[in-house]
Amino acid sequence: xxxxxxxxxxxxxxxxxxxxxxxxxxxxxxxxxxxxxxxxxxxxxxxxxxxxxxxxxxxxxxxxxxxxxxxxxxxxxxxxxxxxxxxxxxxxxxxxxxxxxxxxxxxxxxxxxxxxxxxxxxxxxxxxxxxxxxxxxxxxxxxxxxxxxxxxxxxxxxxxxxxxxxxxxxxxxxxxxxxxxxxxxxxxxxxxxxxxxxxxxxxxxxxxxxxxxxxxxxxxxxxxxxxxxxxxxxxxxxxxxxxxxxxxxxxxxxxxxxxxxxxxxxxxxxxxxxxxxxxxxxxxxxxxxxxxxxxxxxxxxxxxxxxxxxxxxxxxxxxxxxxxxxxxxxxxxxxxxxxxxxxxxxxxxxxxxxxxxxxxxxxxxxxxxxxxxxxxxxxxxxxxxxxxxxxxxxxxxxxxxxxxxxxxxxxxxxxxxxxxxxxxxxxxxxxxxxxxxxxxxxxxxxxxxxxxxxxxxxxxxxxx
Amino acid sequence: xxxxxxxxxxxxxxxxxxxxxxxxxxxxxxxxxxxxxxxxxxxxxxxxxxxxxxxxxxxxxxxxxxxxxxxxxxxxxxxxxxxxxxxxxxxxxxxxxxxxxxxxxxxxxxxxxxxxxxxxxxxxxxxxxxxxxxxxxxxxxxxxxxxxxxxxxxxxxxxxx
Numbered sequence: 344x345x346x347x348x349x350x351x352x353x354x355x356x357x358x359x360x361x362x363x364x365x366x367x368x369x370x371x372x373x374x375x376x377x378x379x380x381x382x383x384x385x386x387x388x389x390x391x392x393x394x395x396x397x398x399x400x401x402x403x404x405x406x407x408x409x410x411x412x413x414x415x416x417x418x419x420x421x422x423x424x425x426x427x428x429x430x431x432x433x434x435x436x437x438x439x440x441x442x443x444x445x446x447x448x449x450x451x452x453x454x455x456x457x458x459x460x461x462x463x464x465x466x467x468x469x470x471x472x473x474x475x476x477x478x479x480x481x482x483x484x485x486x487x488x489x490x491x492x493x494x495x496x497x498x499x500x501x502x503x504x505x506x507x508x509x510x511x512x513x514x515x516x517x518x519x520x521x522x523x524x525x526x527x528x529x530x531x532x533x534x535x536x537x538x539x540x541x542x543x544x545x546x547x548x549x550x551x552x553x554x555x556x557x558x559x560x561x562x563x564x565x566x567x568x569x570x571x572x573x574x575x576x577x578x579x580x581x582x583x584x585x586x587x588x589x590x591x592x593x594x595x596x597x598x599x600x601x602x603x604x605x606x607x608x609x610x611x612x613x614x615x616x617x618x619x620x621x622x623x624x625x626x627x628x629x630x631x632x633x634x635x636x637x638x639x640x641x642x643x644x645x646x647x648x649x650x651x652x653x654x655x656x657x658x659x660x661x662x663x664x665x666x667x668x669x670x671x672x673x674x675x676x677x678x679x680x681x682x683x684x685x686x687x688x689x690x691x692x693x694x695x696x697x698x699x700x701x702x703x704x705x706x707x708x709x710x711x712x713x714x715x716x717x718x719x720x721x722x723x724x725x726x727x728x729x730x731x732x733x734x735x736x737x738x739x740x741x742x743x744x745x746x747x748x749x750x751x752x753x754x755x756x757x758x759x760x761x762x763x764x765x766x767x768x769x770x771x772x773x774x775x776x777x778x779x780x781x782x783x784x785x786x787x788x789x790x791x792x793x794x795x796x797x798x799x800x801x802x803x804x805x806x807x
Numbered sequence: 808x809x810x811x812x813x814x815x816x817x818x819x820x821x822x823x824x825x826x827x828x829x830x831x832x833x834x835x836x837x838x839x840x841x842x843x844x845x846x847x848x849x850x851x852x853x854x855x856x857x858x859x860x861x862x863x864x865x866x867x868x869x870x871x872x873x874x875x876x877x878x879x880x881x882x883x884x885x886x887x888x889x890x891x892x893x894x895x896x897x898x899x900x901x902x903x904x905x906x907x908x909x910x911x912x913x914x915x916x917x918x919x920x921x922x923x924x925x926x927x928x929x930x931x932x933x934x935x936x937x938x939x940x941x942x943x944x945x946x947x948x949x950x951x952x953x954x955x956x957x958x959x960x961x962x963x964x965x966x967x968x
Contacts, residue, residue, distance in 0.1 A: 359952060366959065405945040443963045450956045457949060469949040476953055480960035492964075536918050540911055 348402035351395055354416050355406070355456045357388040362449035369442020378431040378776075381445035382424050385452055389420025392456070405466045412459035414658065414805030415587055419455040422580045422665050423448055428780035429673045430572040436681055439484055439570065447484075448576065451477030455584050459591065463523045464513045467588060471509065474584055475502050475552070478577050482569040488683075494568025501561045505551035512544030525591065539601045545592065546605055552585035553639040554632075556612035563624075566632035571679060574628060575672030578635050579665040586642055586657055595806055597649030606647045611738060613640030618745040621752050627687050630752055631671060634711060637749060638664055644742055645726045648733025651806065656725040658802045663710075663722035663791060670784035671707035674700045677777045678770055687759055694760035696769035703781045705757045710788045712753035713746055718791035809853055816853070819846040833879045837872055844868040855928050858935045 349356075361384035369377050392413060401407040427448055434444060454473030461467040479502065483495030517523055519537035551558040566574045598606065617637030624630035642664075645656040677700050678684050678693065694701035710719035723746060730739040773781070791798055823843030830836040848863035939947060 359948075362952070362956075403945055404942045441963065443959055446959065447956060450952060453952060454949070457945075463943075465943060465946045466949065469946055469953070473949060473953045473956075476956060476960075480956065480963070483960075483964055486964075486966075536915050540915065 347398075351398055351402050351408035352406065352460070353395070354388040354392040354420070355453060355460065357384060357391065358420075358449055358453040358456050361385075361388070362446050362453055365442055365449060366446040369446065372442075374435070374440070374442075375431070377442050377445055378427055381449055382427045384449060385420045385423040385427065388452070388456065389417040389424070392416035392420065401462050405463050406457070406460040407462050408460055410805045410807050411587070411591065412456075414801060415459040415583070416456050418583065418662055418665060419452060419580050422576060422669055423452040423455075425669050425673065425780045425784060426572050426576040428776045429575065429669075429676045430570070432774045432777055433570065433572055433676045433679065436679075437485055437570065438487060444481070444484055447477050447480050451481070451576070451580075455580055458584050459587055461591065462525050464517060464525065465523055467525070467591065468510060468513050471552070471584070471588055472506055474581055475506065478573070478581060481573045482565055482577070484573065485570045488568070490568035491570065492568075494565045497561050497568075498565045501551065501558075505548045505558070508544050508551070509548030512541045512546075512548060515541030515544060517541075525594070539599055542599055542602055543605070546602060546609075549585055549589055550609055552588075553582055553643070554613075554636050555609040555639055555643060556616050556636065557609075559613070559617070559636045562636055563629040563632040566635075567626060567628045567685065571628070571672050571676035571683065574631075575669050575676065578631070578668045578672065582635070582639060582642075583661040583665060586639075586646070586661055589646060590654060590657065593646075593649075593654075595651065595654055598646075603647065606643055607738065610640050610643035610647055611741060613637060613643065614742050614745045615640075618749045621749065624752070625687055626685050627675060627690070627756065628683075628685050630687065630756075631668070634749065634753070635668065637745065638711075641723065641726045641742055641746070644730050644735060644738055647738070648729055648735055650729060650733045652725075652729040653733050655799075655802050655806060656722075656729040658805060659725055659795075659798060660722040662798060662802075663718040663788075666784050666787040666791070667707050667710045667717075667719055670703050670781065670788060671711065673777070673781055673784060674704035674707065677773060677781065678704075680770065687756055690756060690759045691763035691765035692760075692767075693765075693770070697773070699773055699778060699781065700770075701760045703785050705760050706785050706788060708753040708756045710792070712750040714750070716789070716792045718788045718795070721792055721795045813850065813853055816846045816850050819843065820850065834876065837875055837879070841868045841872050844872070855930060856935075857929050858932055 361381070365377060365381055365384070368380075372380075392408075393416075395408065395413065397408050397410040397413045399407065399409065427445060430444065430448075434440070451474055454470050454477060458467065458470035458474065461470055479495060479499045482498050483492050485491035515537055519535070519541060520527060520533040547558070551561075554562040566578065569577060613636050617633050617635075617640055621630050621633035621637065624633060638660075642657055642660055645653040645660065647653070675684065678690075678697060684690070690701075690704070694705060706717065710717035713719045713723040727739050727743055730736075730742070820843045823839045823846065827836045827839040827843065830839060844863055844867045848860040848868070851857075851863060852860040
């Protein structure tokens with residue numbers, strides 16, 4: 344253990360220590376300074392990770408700063424920082440007081456930083472469960488709304504069952520391979536039958552985390568009940584970390600042959616049912632929940648191919664999806680006053696009365712629909728390209744058709760924003776923090792749509 | 808001798824857990840669960856982990872279950888709930904899952920490989936602690952953060968309003 348090892352673990356130390364500092368100093372400081380301190384903590388952890396050279400040998404027993412961690416940690420930190428920027432004003436309007444909120448976000452970020460660094464099954468499982476734990480608390484944070492508590496309870500109950508499945512899966516993989524270390528556990532040299540049973544259990548648990556179709560029932564209720572900035576963080580970083588867990592478990596090699604059928608079914612059902620159900624929604628948060636189910640179906644399609652290209656597409660899409668959903672939920676959070684603005688019809692005419700937020704929401708919808716020159720197009724393009732190259736022609740065609748159908752409900756929001764008039768009073772001007780976060784997210788969406796090459800180089804480096 | 812003991816104990820564990828999830832009274836369910844924890848502790852002992860066996864009894868059967876009992880008695884949930892009996896149609900997902908589990912276990916049993924059964928070698932407290940705080944030190948830190956935030960969340964949500 345050297346100083347360099349400690350340096351490479353600094354993102355975990357910064358976020359973990361930061362969560363504790365915020366918790367301790369929160370009562371002494373103003374809410375505004377607590378928010379800014381948390382943003383600075385998550386930003387500095389991200390910058391540190393981005394500029395630290397990755398190492399393949401474990402720094403401490405159980406953790407290593409891998410190239411994948413170097414890619415994912417800045418992404419998670421960015422999304423946590425943007426979430427915190429969105430939440431400050433939103434929480435003030437809603438009376439969500441106290442330092443628990445930023446501290447719990449930082450704790451979730453701590454677990455997310457730990458997850459890609461894990462080199463044994465135990466740390467991997469604990470990191471995954473800590474992320475879920477942070478979200479159980481965050482979803483129920485709004486004590487003034489009954490839905491928030493209900494959503495938290497639903498998430499907790501379903502999450503506990505999913506955690507049991509994942510834990511049992513990891514235990515079976517351990518039983519089959521005889522080692523907790525990831526490198527040994529995945530060599531599949533032990534009892535193949537037990538290992539594949541373990542993989543089946545893990546897939547069930549991950550299907551819940553990614554909200555793939557038979558395990559998706561919690562998603563709409565939780566997104567609707569959770570405060571909008573929490574939904575932003577939940578729909579992006581928690582999903583990306585679950586996908587990252589699968590990538591770490593697979594170690595960038597093709598999945599076991601037995602896993603093809605379940606992954607195929609999950610991907611097919613999620614893409615079709617997610618998009619069809621989203622067509623019927625009149626509540627924008629529920630619509631985005633079903634859309635996220637469909638998007639995770641696309642992600643599974645790329646995972647299914649088992650090729651390097653497919654995995655690169657997963658990472659690329661994870662980053663792009665983070666930007667798109669942060670922009671969408673951020674705009675919703677910023678436009679919500681003391682009541683949640685959750686019906687799509689409530690957004691009529693907002694493109695004119697609130698140009699920045701309306702514009703960002705419209706941009707996010709166009710990106711989610713996959714319309715060029717937004718980043719959403721690049722992401723979908725690489726998913727389907729890798730699927731076709733990987734031999735999943737049927738599923739890719741079904742995915743493309745369902746993605747085309749999805750344009751209807753995304754564009755419906757844009758139509759409401761710009762083609763309907765409303766006599767409602769214009770919303771209050773955007774606070775500086777929220778404008779900053781919204782501009783950041785939309786720059787990311789547009790920048791990556793026009794110049795995707797830098798991100799693709801980073802993704803390529805992350806897979807080494 | 809150890810094998811026989813193992814099968815008896817596992818039968819007790821499975822039976823206790825089954826009774827715990829089917830019991831109508833919460834207090835009864837807890838007593839069944841405690842029974843199954845005791846059997847589980849003995850299984851850990853046979854496998855050569857006396858410390859884990861002791862923890863199972865002290866922490867799970869002792870502390871946590873007693874806490875559960877207190878909570879249930881304080882909330883007066885002792886009377887059985889009047890739930891309607893599940894209809895025949897509600898059973899089919901459970902039946903399908905049960906068949907799937909039985910099928911998988913049969914497949915695993917059929918492809919049986921020679922079981923690794925090393926003799927009884929107890930792991931000392933010193934070895935256990937060394938592994939826990941060096942090899943799995945990060946896991947201990949992660950779980951302590953998780954417990955801290957469980958506390959924070961519980962305090963936040965339980966605050967009087």
